[in-house]
Amino acid sequence: MAMDEINKAGVTIPPELQGQIAITTLDKIYNWSRSNSLWPMMFGLACCAIEMIITAASRYDFSRFGMEVMRPSPRQADIMIVSGTVTKKMVPQIVRLYNQMSEPRYVLAMGACASGGGPFKEGYNVVSGIDKFIPVDIYIPGCPPTPQALLHGLIIMQKKIERQKLSDADWYKKDVDNEIPVPILGPDLIDPRKYALIKEQTHKPAFQVVEEVQNGDE
Amino acid sequence: MSGSGKGILKGLGITLKHFIETYTVDRKEGKNRYFTEEGILSRRTPDTKGVFTVQYPEEKAPLPEAFRYIPFLVYDVGEDGNRDIRCTSCGICAKVCPPQCIWITRRTDEETGKPMKEPSQFMIDVDICMNCGLCAEYCPFEAIRMDHDYEIANVDRMKHHIFDLEKLLKPASYYKAIRPVQVEREEAEKREKEAKKEAARAAAAAAKAKKDAENNS
Numbered sequence: 001m002a003m004d005e006i007n008k009a010g011v012t013i014p015p016e017l018q019g020q021i022a023i024t025t026l027d028k029i030y031n032w033s034r035s036n037s038l039w040p041m042m043f044g045l046a047c048c049a050i051e052m053i054i055t056a057a058s059r060y061d062f063s064r065f066g067m068e069v070m071r072p073s074p075r076q077a078d079i080m081i082v083s084g085t086v087t088k089k090m091v092p093q094i095v096r097l098y099n100q101m102s103e104p105r106y107v108l109a110m111g112a113c114a115s116g117g118g119p120f121k122e123g124y125n126v127v128s129g130i131d132k133f134i135p136v137d138i139y140i141p142g143c144p145p146t147p148q149a150l151l152h153g154l155i156i157m158q159k160k161i162e163r164q165k166l167s168d169a170d171w172y173k174k175d176v177d178n179e180i181p182v183p184i185l186g187p188d189l190i191d192p193r194k195y196a197l198i199k200e201q202t203h204k205p206a207f208q209v210v211e212e213v214q215n216g217d218e
Numbered sequence: 219m220s221g222s223g224k225g226i227l228k229g230l231g232i233t234l235k236h237f238i239e240t241y242t243v244d245r246k247e248g249k250n251r252y253f254t255e256e257g258i259l260s261r262r263t264p265d266t267k268g269v270f271t272v273q274y275p276e277e278k279a280p281l282p283e284a285f286r287y288i289p290f291l292v293y294d295v296g297e298d299g300n301r302d303i304r305c306t307s308c309g310i311c312a313k314v315c316p317p318q319c320i321w322i323t324r325r326t327d328e329e330t331g332k333p334m335k336e337p338s339q340f341m342i343d344v345d346i347c348m349n350c351g352l353c354a355e356y357c358p359f360e361a362i363r364m365d366h367d368y369e370i371a372n373v374d375r376m377k378h379h380i381f382d383l384e385k386l387l388k389p390a391s392y393y394k395a396i397r398p399v400q401v402e403r404e405e406a407e408k409r410e411k412e413a414k415k416e417a418a419r420a421a422a423a424a425a426k427a428k429k430d431a432e433n434n435s
Contacts, residue, residue, distance in 0.1 A: 058269060058271060059269075059271060059272060060271065060272055060274060061271045064271070064273075064274075112317070112345055112348055115345035115375060115379070116343060116345035116346045116375065117346065118317055118345075118346055118348055119316055119317040119346075119348050121317060121318075121346055129345075129375075131375065136375075137373065138371055138372070138373060139345055139371065139372060139373070139374075139375045139378075139379055140371040141287075141288060141344040141345050141347065141370055141371070142349060142368065143347065143348035143349045143350075145368065145371075146368055148272075148274055148278060148279060148368060148369075149287075149368040149369065149370075151274045151275070152274075152275075152368070152369045152371050153371035155275060156371050156372065156373070160373060
């Protein structure tokens with residue numbers, strides 16, 4: 001059956017040779033093998049992670065699609081399932097993990113929070129969607145998406161991979177650097193390099209700050 | 219006696235029972251357990267034995283009626299076949315929505331410029347929606363209801379996941395098909411209300427007639 005799927009190179013095979021040879025394009029066989037061995041990265045962020053765990057467990061079991069090994073290391077993972085609320089404190093780590101994943105790499109935004117911020121879209125400590133920082137391939141709505149919805153998203157992901165072409169794949173080109181700078185967000189994210197300055201500011205006695213402000217006004 | 223480990227053994231025994239039953243039932247029933255209508259139905263009952271995997275794209279786990287995913291708009295099919303949208307664009311759903319993912323624009327009459335009781339635009343950002351169901355809970359016209367369709371993952375958020383009026387509208391027959399008990403309850407409530415109104419009207423008419431009779435005498 002798998003043969004029928006990949007054996008569509010647009011060349012007619014003579015009847016006497018049918019079932020004995022297979023003609024395919026490199027793209028098809030390459031994408032077929034790639035899309036059926038997607039290894040997700042094992043990290044959960046919030047409640048969506050629980051649904052992700054159920055999807056990996058025996059009742060829904062995404063190893064049926066070749067995703068059985070959740071890798072704890074980004075170097076060995078193909079797909080990053082951003083499962084849950086992305087806080088501003090977590091974004092630098094996620095971008096760093098994304099940078100550490102080897103090409104070809106894919107990102108799946110699972111649930112409302114990862115896709116668009118969800119109920120926290122205007123929150124002071126939550127980013128409104130991970131797609132503002134790293135390229136996202138598939139968005140799954142839901143809060144949280146049920147295991148079947150996640151499986152549907154992963155199947156869409158496989159279909160997307162099957163449509164890719166080796167000739168225009170980014171990761172085989174020269175001089176293409178997909179490294180994303182690790183973000184340091186706004187004043188409400190604490191920048192470790194400025195601990196001294198923050199400490200100096202916050203440890204001042206209140207009256208001194210008031211005096212400084214008043215002096216500044218003059 | 220506490221501390222003898224009896225409880226652990228009992229718990230592990232249940233796990234072992236499930237483990238063994240998974241094989242024995244599978245051997246007994248063979249492939250009929252999967253992919254056949256009867257097999258899926260038999261596995262829905264609470265006294266199913268053994269563990270099994272839901273073979274997702276081919277078969278789907280049954281959804282409870284109260285399952286909710288993304289909201290949709292209900293429309294009735296009129297006598298001449300056109301769509302009669304129940305929504306009056308009152309905006310209550312947009313106000314109660316906790317993550318604020320609903321946008322409504324009221325339609326205005328092109329000739330008179332007066333606002334009409336229907337939406338010209340109705341948009342839901344399904345990637346913000348948190349499936350809480352408050353919009354359906356508060357809607358006084360039974361116009362917005364929660365859908366069962368969870369297969370809406372897609373590749374582009376802006377292109378595919380901002381649902382507009384065309385994508386949100388679904389017929390009342392679909393609503394009745396996915397939530398028969400809820401529709402029945404709503405209809406019963408409506409009938410009761412009507413009956414109460416009718417009774418009140420009859421009582422008022424009777425009182426008036428009595429008064430008139432007293433005045434005449």
